[in-house]
Amino acid sequence: MNQAYQVSNGSSFPLGATVTEHGINFAVVSEDAHQLYLCLFAPDGKEQEPLPFINKHKGIWHMEVLGLKEGQQYGLRAKGDFKPEQQLLYNEQKLLIDPYAKELSAKLIWHEDQAAITKEGQVHQSDSAHCVPKSIVRDIKPLSERPARVNVTPSSRALYELHVKGFSKNLPIESELQGTYLGVISSAGIEHLKKLNITTIQLMPCFSFMTERHLQQLGLNNYWGYNPISFFAVEPSYAIKDPITEFQQMIDGLRQAGFEVILDVVYNHTAESELDQSSVCYRGLDNARYYRHKDGQYLNYTGCGNCVDTYSPTSIRLICDSMRYWVEIMGVDGFRFDLGVDLGRTDHEFSAKSPLLQAILQDPVLSETCLVMEPWDIGPNGYQVGQFPRGFLECxxxxxxxxxxxxxxxxxxxxxxxxxxxxxxDYFHKGQKSALNSVNYITYHDGYTMKDLVSYHHRRNLANMEENRDGHGDNISQNFGAEGETDDKEIQEKRLNQQLCYMATLLLSQGTPHILGGDELSHTQQGNNNAYCQDNEITWQHWQDANSEITDARKVIQDTISTLMTLRKTYPILAEIRLEDDPLYQHTSADKIHWLNEHSEAMSIENWADDQRRFIALTLTPSDHSNTFWIVFYNDDSPLSVPFPDANSDLKVLYQTPGLSIASNELHCAYRGVFIGRF
Known part of the structure; x- marks a missing residue:
């Protein structure tokens, strides 16, 4: 034993490094290790003699090291069997990050010395301490006088997907704030978000993440952040000094401005990737329990080299502990789960009653947050839209x-x-789920922006250096006569109108809308529909120096979002109608809906069967009969005049796209568009 430190038995709870009255308590899960070592690092970065953990209880190694203080840098080393065929990859040459570390000394960068196993299946002999970030002991508490959680009415909720760096990098703010957590809550950032009238900020990943080996070799960076190495440590590259405090300040600043904030989280895989890549944390501590495997091989249901075994109690505890930390300490109001089917798998198959999903829903803290699932992965039966428990919204x-x-x-x-x-x-069935469980979207980070959706027939991903093979091949897009940017005014007008039709449809649909950040700025990624590795002007939102056409387009789109969000908040029936044939609402008075054709007559069976139909309208009447809303969608560019459904009533126009107008008790459609009025 290293005689420079005194140790005591300590406690197996809580996991991680905890500041005590006399020092630091360390508790780490490593069920199959023969011995676990604590490696302390001096201020000059020199590794001191390892301290063997002196207790192991229910698979948890623990001890208290007396005299240590907050800020101490440390790592772990695990001794055990090296039997790859049994998924045991213990290698004392590899320094390991504490899975519960709240801060890392640096951003993890892939290095071949991090591997525990060679390509030939032998023990990798190189020591990795020089290329693995050190865990840092931090005693993190909520910021004092934290703003209360914003109480968002489910029918008014609208998600706005925001990348911290992409949103703030080009904002007209102090240069040190650009691309940072604090830049998001700058006066310019908050002012823009409030103008949109949305309710909920969905932050793209902020867990500390690593650039994949193949991207590093190509000279590219992981920009989106869907490659985490820690489920607790905050991504440091978005911070000026202290990522933890600055993330908390960002959350509190958004809350203070009236926003709910949810965090996009990746619990389905880690940056350790394939078996012969990095062994910097979970793989070196408990590979057989953290990752799904069968017959000596990883089950790669994520496409990222590994997938977390969310049927394992070790992983379930890790994920739930992580979620509570981000809610209770860091302040977020909910989560969007990447590749969420992996979270709902048992041994291998998906089940709505899987242990992790049930653990989240029974938790008195987590169950009260906003929970959004991406309801698929690439494993067997990996498409599960509409199949998650009712506590989850689903993309x-x-x-x-x-x-x-x-x-x-x-x-x-x-x-x-x-x-x-x-x-x-047909997916979110009556009597079982509200329409609000459906997270409706037209664009997401993984695909075209809305501007590109109306400008490109074909992806342009050459900058990703994969010979344009990556990204979706079928984007269901339309370029209106020119591929990419054009100076043709007529095409520009058609493209803007199409964007307005998309946005109006989204915000007049039953369900919970999701808006991709930047769409309101008519942001283009130059046709790149898989910009995960483009940390540059392709992905950063542009705020200044736009020409007058772009400036005008931005204002029209932003006004559309703000206007329709006001309507959704004022008239909940636009987001959630309560029909008499839906048992979910049998305790309430029923609303009414009628589907209408272009003559304002009830849609007939023949009308529905007409495969050349370009027009559909509906009326919505709330149970108190206080209003009737007439909503029209027309996707042709031939002029059309539609009589009012009720010629004897006054009609107030609530919103209409540019080609639509009212005259003589008729709606005149010069070309495609969306309309909503109130009788």
Whole structure:
């Protein structure tokens, strides 16, 4: 034993490094290790003689080291069997990050010395301490006088997907704030977000993450952040000095401005990737328990080289502890789960009753947060839209594709379009779930921006250096006669109108809308629909030096979002209608809906079967009969005049796209558009 330090038994709870009255308590899960060592580092970075843990209880190694203080840098080394065929990869030459570390000394950068196993399957002999960040002891508490959580009414909720760096990098703010957590809550950032009238900021990943080996070799960076190495440590590259405090300040600043904040989290895989890549944390501590495997091979249900075994009690505890930390200490109001089907797998199959999902829903803290699932992965039966428990909202790609097809003018698209408008009840069934469980979106980070959706037929991903093979091949897009940017005013007007039609459809649909940050700025990624490795002007939002056409387009789009968000908040029926044939609402008075054709007559069976139909309208009447809303969608560019459904009533225009107007008790459509009025 290293005689420079006194140790005591300590406690197996809580996991991680905890400041005590007399020193630091360390508790680490490593069930199959023969011995676990604590490696302390002096201020000059020199590693001191390892301290062997003196207790192991229920697979948890623990001890208290007396005299240590907050700020101490440390790592772990694990001794045990090296049997790759049994997923045991213990290698004392590898310095390991504490899975519960709240801060790391640096950003993890891939290095070949991090590997525990060679490509030939032998023990990798190189020591990795020189290329692995050190864990840092931090005693983190919530900021004092934290703003209260914003109480968002579910029917008014609208998600705005925001990348910390991409949002703030080009903001007209002090240079040191650009690209940072604090830049997001600058006066310019907050002012812009408040103008949109949205309720909920969905932050793209802020866990400390690593650039993948193949990107590093190509001279590219992971920009999106979906490659975490820690489920607790905050990504340091978005901070000026202290990432923990600055992240907390960002959350509190957004809350103070009236926003709910949810965090996009990646619990389905880690940056350790394939078996012969990095062994810097979970792989070196408990590879057989943290990762899914069968017959000596990883089960790669994520496409990222590994997937976390969310059926393992070790992983379930880690994920739930991480979630509570981000809620209770860091201040977030909920989560969006990347590749969420992995979180719902048991041994291998998906189940809505899986242990992790049930653990989250029974937790008195986590169950009260906003929980959004990406309901798929690439494993067997990996598509599970509509199958998660009711406590989860779910991203609905069926909505995305149907709305894109309708506005592109695909034949026979009206019936499915109507189904999507009404909350996708073929997936989110009446009597079981509200339409609000459907997170409707037209654009997300992984795909075209809305500006590119109306400007490109074909992806342009050459900058990713994969010979344009990556990203979606079928984008259901429309370029209106020119591929990419153009000076043609007529094409520009058509593209802007199409963006307004998309945005109006999104915000007039039953369900919970999701807006991709930057779409309100008419942001283009130059046709790149998989910009995960573009940390540059392709992805950073542009705020200044736009020409007058772009400036005007931005204002019209932003006004559309703000206006329609006001309507959603004022009239909940626009987001969640309560029909008499839905048992979910049998305790309430029923609202009414009627589907209408271009003559303002009830849609007939023949109307629904007409595969050349380009028009659909509906009226919504709340149970108190205080108003009736007339909503119209027309995707053709031939002029059309539509009589009012009720010629004897006054109609107040609430919103209309540029080509639509009212005269003589008729709605005149010069070309495609969206309309909502109130009788």
């Amino acid at each position: 609905n790609d069926q909505y995305r594709d149907s709305v894109r097809r309708f506005w592109r003018g695909d034949r026979g698209s009206v019936p499915e379009f109507a189904t999507r408008l009404m909350g996708s009840r």
